[in-house]
Amino acid sequence: LTPDQVVAIASNIGGKQALETVQRLLPVLCQANGLTPDQVVAIASHGGGKQALETVQRLLPVLCQDHGLTPDQVVAIASNIGGKQALETVQRLLPVLCQDHGLTPDQVVAIASHGGGKQALETVQRLLPVLCQDHGLTPDQVVAIASNIGGKQALETVQRLLPVLCQAHGLTPDQVVAIASNIGGKQALETVQRLLPVLCQDHG
Numbered sequence: 001l002t003p004d005q006v007v008a009i010a011s012n013i014g015g016k017q018a019l020e021t022v023q024r025l026l027p028v029l030c031q032a033n034g035l036t037p038d039q040v041v042a043i044a045s046h047g048g049g050k051q052a053l054e055t056v057q058r059l060l061p062v063l064c065q066d067h068g069l070t071p072d073q074v075v076a077i078a079s080n081i082g083g084k085q086a087l088e089t090v091q092r093l094l095p096v097l098c099q100d101h102g103l104t105p106d107q108v109v110a111i112a113s114h115g116g117g118k119q120a121l122e123t124v125q126r127l128l129p130v131l132c133q134d135h136g137l138t139p140d141q142v143v144a145i146a147s148n149i150g151g152k153q154a155l156e157t158v159q160r161l162l163p164v165l166c167q168a169h170g171l172t173p174d175q176v177v178a179i180a181s182n183i184g185g186k187q188a189l190e191t192v193q194r195l196l197p198v199l200c201q202d203h204g
Helices: 003-010 015-031 037-044 049-065 071-078 083-099 105-112 117-134 139-146 151-168 173-180 185-203
Strands: none
Touching: 003 015, 003 037, 015 037, 015 049, 037 049, 037 071, 049 071, 049 083, 071 083, 071 105, 083 105, 083 117, 105 117, 105 139, 117 139, 117 151, 139 151, 139 173, 151 173, 151 185, 173 185
């Protein structure tokens, strides 16, 4: 590794444990699991890097062989704060989300590959039927909302505010989805609900 890579690993909460785990698992992950040193560094360079690396070692074969993911997809899921939890949730929910809810593995990976991926996946499982059947969204729109940091909160806020924003404020579902599909989607939706009348009436 380079000094810069060592610094990147160390510069997070749990950096000591992450460095020690890289020293221990780098040969295993590269030789037995086919990852590159750069991929190992990417996984390690977040809060909880130790746990993420150990979970990759444990679940990479399962996720690739049994669930059809690629090593790159596993690395993408693992390379965030909460990577351990996201990987475990993908293992648990990928079959359910694909078979029962009609998502593709790529969509599940997209939802999981952000901080809070675990919570976003669980919320998609819970709210996808409601948002599609009761609120008229498409699965693609639900995935777009969920595929950001704070996806859980954004989905819950869409469920709560979509009727209000469309009926009382005259927005379209597409506009609500566009607002929600970014980091901070929850706060943006709540602020639109609060300020849209003021900005339109007072500021034209």
